[in-house]
Amino acid sequence: MNLFGLDRAQLRAAFEAMGEKPFRADQVMQWIYRRGQDRFDAMSNLSKDLRTRLARQFEIRTPELVTEQVSVDGTRKWVLRLDGGNAIETVYIPEAGRATLCISSQVGCAMDCSFCSTAQQGFNRNLTTAEIIAQVWFAARTLGGDFQNERVISNIVFMGMGEPLANYNAVLPAIRILLDDFGFGLSKRRVTVSTSGLVPFMDRLRQDVDTALAVSLHAPDDALRNELVPINRKYPLAELIDACRRYTAGKDRKTHIVYEYVMLDGINDRPEQARKLAKLLAGMPAKVNLIPFNPFPATRYRRSTPEAIQAFAQILRDRHILTTTRKTRGDDIDAACGQLVGRVQSRQRNRLGGVPVVSL
DSSP states (O other), rough: OBBBGOOOHHHHHHHHTTTTTTTTHHHIIIIIISOOOOOOOGGGTHHHHHHHHHHHHOOOOEEEEEEEOOOOTTTTEEEEEGGGGGGEEEEEETTTEEEEEEOOOOOEEESSOTTOGGGGEEEEEEHHHHHHHHHHHHHHHHOOOOOOOSSOEEEEEOOOOSGGGGGHHHHHHHHHHHTTTTTTTTOOEEEEEEEEOOOHHHHHHHHOOOOEEEEEESSSSSHHHHHHHGGTSSSHHHHHHHHHHHHTTSTTTTTOOOEEEEEEETOOOOOHHHHHHHHHHTSSSSSEEOOOOOTTOOOOOOOHHHHHHHHHHHHHHHHHHEEEEEOOOOOTOOSSSSOOOOSSSSSSSSSTTTOOOOOO
């Protein structure tokens, strides 16, 4: 069993089953996540006998690096090989005062969003918790941080390949490890889960763990969102917005949802659509993140002009909607938003038409 796959409660249970005190599990977590250690024989505050038994029963295994690419803007993209011949992509985005790691949660994606290159690759399988967490550990080790005093990763976003909430049972323990003081120890505002709008799992996430949420909106009405984000046919905007209100209800006033909105020339970037979006989000703790479309082969979409993006943003700001325009990073290495493809074996091309996406 790969220890990257166990949160603290699960690891303590495993240690108790071995006849060990639960605090020994805490010590092992600190070695792995606070000191970056992947060798049991180096865990010096454990008995030699325990270290031997751990090595027999468990492993601490990262994915195999296939390729690394570095953009002119400093963005790094790693292609990581998984069991079964699949590969995923993980992206590191350094900025002044922060550094974000964009991690994958599935091999491919079944959501079939028409403007996203990942979705056009089809869907193979969910990642395990171990495969999710191993991306973070691999990146931290590769970038040279010491995991404790010199953190090279300040923020984690579940915005890589896949729909995180469609892989809820693996993503939830991963979030807990990221937030745990004995894990990576990140603040709840520095771990963001992005969803295309799986309403039942948004409600479960709110109940199970306190973390930031981003919603891939991309349209201000159902007719257009049905085309761009097909899951909208199952959970239309009225249901989605109600779920967003529930997610922030009772939380501190600094809590808001980030609404991702990719800017598509002549499709969703007109002034009247900006006004409809402002009306949709009026009175809610919201931040809109406008994303210039990142092209990929065979796409029918084009990026909105800078003038159209600026005008769209101004209409939102004039209506008191906090709005930013994302700076495109890593597009020269196909590491920008919507461009991640990895390598997906045995794709299920029918996606939403036949892939079991959610089950409660």
